[in-house]
Amino acid sequence: MTAGRAVAAAVLLAAVATAHLLAAGRPVTALTGLLDGTAGGLEERIVWELGLPRLLTAVLTGAALGVAGYVLQTALRNPMAAPEFSGVNPGAVLGILAGLTLGVVPADSAAGALAAALLGGALGGGITWLFAARRDPVQLVVYGLLGSALLAGIATMLLAYQPSRFGNALRWLVGSVEGRVWEHLGFTSWWIAGWIAVAWACSAMLAVLAPGDEHAAALGLRPGVGRGVALAVAISLTAGAAGLSGAIAFVGLVTPHAARRLGGGVPTAAVAGAVALAGADTLAQLAVHLLDDTHRLGVPTGVVTALAGAAVLARLGRSQ
């Protein structure tokens, strides 16, 4: 990433972050007041305790999903590979739901949610892997879709077991960045940042793997090992994102395409994902103002990304 690109990315991120904070509807003085390093009056404390964590959640989730999608698409050589299409994201959400329903995970523990998401994501990815073993990598997505449907069926069974929990489960099923505070972010932010760094370090390996298995083998990389590492990175990142915000759809599918069209690698995918999700959450906040703040959960960010992603998908389908 050249210096010019880094500056452009920083400016873009700063612009989206400002828009996001302003869209929350707090007075501008509350934002400028925070710049001196202390949270003074009520409005400043609201921005510090609620606004900033929400922004950070959106940025981290978006970055994690963007990189996870980028790694999957490169390693599997499939433009439709994404966390939500490879069983990883549904698995992670199922893990969280199962943990909550069976009472293994306390409802408010960030580390517990992350562990449950990691377990579920590994399970979902593992099922997909098992189905698609010894097959063409391109086939992986078809089996991933089937695996995702399978996991969704199990989630339905879980909810049927205790329908009264549906209200709590909804937040995870649709994906929302609202209601996260600093305690949730503490460990998960390091987790996501660390794995993005690992993905960046693996850039060279991904570049070797991308053209084909024979190509990778000729250069001395065992393709199975490479794909395994890539899948592990993608699962860890997706679990981190799901543990924070639940099933945010389409960010992991669409933003890597934007990053690749810009000619960038892992860092570009991270920035693109972060900007996309923070922008989507800005729209979600504005939509709440339009609806007179009557919504209990607000407008979940997952709804905005799903609608935008559906528009992209429909365009893709019509052009074929």
Place this chain on the structure above:
Amino acid sequence: MSIPVAPWAAGIGLGALGLAGLCLGTPFVAPQDLLTGDAVAGVVVWELRVPRVLVGLAGGAAIGAAGLLLQESLRNPLAVPEMIGVSTGAALAVGVCVVWALPVPFPLYPVMGLLGAVAGGLLTLAAARAARTAGGVLLVGAAVSSAIQALLLAVMATADRLQYDMLFRYLVGSLSGLMWEQAGRTLPWLAAALPLVVLCVPALGLLRLGDDAAASLGSRVHRARLGVLTVAALLVGCVTGPCGPVAWVGLLAPLLARRLRPRADARTWLPWSAAFGALVTLAADLAARLAFAPVETPLGAWTALAGVVAAAVLVRRA
């Protein structure tokens, strides 16, 4: 000449499941008392169980047939009724009615569901007009479906706790509370759709050849595909209106039909798919009523269980 075992087995299985649906439960009515029983048993059987079994039978068959129509016309084994916006459209219409407390009387909810299903199907068809290939139509359907799903979740985010319980039962799919009134609104439509399904069979044979070959044989490929999709949407919408989206039957029934007759074509698979759809739905409804009696579990949870197990087994073997 060997005796055809499979049709007899399917017929006997359907008969046994239907009879079990009429007899089992509280109160238990012995088979020989079905026609001559006392007044209470007669009312329970005639007013509650007969319409329920009939709707389960016809609705399951309709979903199974719709699943095969979709899979054949889009040439994709993963094209399920949930992917063309019909089921989700019905769910959205009912969800909006319940959550925003629209002044719609409760008995009219199935009609709202049917309207939503038709609207969702029309939206998909309108959006898919520009798509030229089978894969494109499938993508557009998935896009419309997931957009409607997102809207539904946005609406549900505004609901309160009591409404969740009510909505959940509907959204997972259930045959509970079906009486002659609802059955009377569903069954005639399904009967009317039957000749349309038969009309689709030659089109399926052509579409199966691939777009180019079918076009060179004189078939207007795109129009034929949209026609088949319309029939499938009608079938699914009629069932989804009163029962909610019954998941997995549309995927499972064609899979089983193909497994039973691997070398046949759509003409053979269609009746088999309908038969398997009816079998699966009746069996799942029996389980839903009896497994945790007196509490009734949603039908969709059981079809999901059957679908999960069967898909895992079938894919493992494939």
